[in-house]
Amino acid sequence: MLEISNYTAEQIRDPFGIIAGNRYEFMINLVVPEEDELYSENGVSVRVIVKENDGEVSVVTYDLIETTTQKLLEFDLEDEEEEELAAFCKEHMPER
Numbered sequence: 001m002l003e004i005s006n007y008t009a010e011q012i013r014d015p016f017g018i019i020a021g022n023r024y025e026f027m028i029n030l031v032v033p034e035e036d037e038l039y040s041e042n043g044v045s046v047r048v049i050v051k052e053n054d055g056e057v058s059v060v061t062y063d064l065i066e067t068t069t070q071k072l073l074e075f076d077l078e079d080e081e082e083e084e085l086a087a088f089c090k091e092h093m094p095e096r
Helices: 079-091
Strands: 004-012 022-030 044-053 056-066
Touching (some): 022 079, 044 079
Antiparallel strands (some): 044 056
């Protein structure tokens, strides 16, 4: 289960109107126990790009990063963690 300490979310502007729907970027700080293989002393965050089109919300992509260094981590979330991430983003979409 993902434990989230805080997050930010903002709409990504598409000044040319090329992409259908809206895109949002979430920066989510995770609480990771020391015994977890994902643990880093520098903290762990996930950058998520979410698409919203006609009421449908889905995760386009995500990256796990060290919070303080912004270094990409070579890990993927487990399937149920990806589902939790998608549900969190859908629930916390910014006002449009």
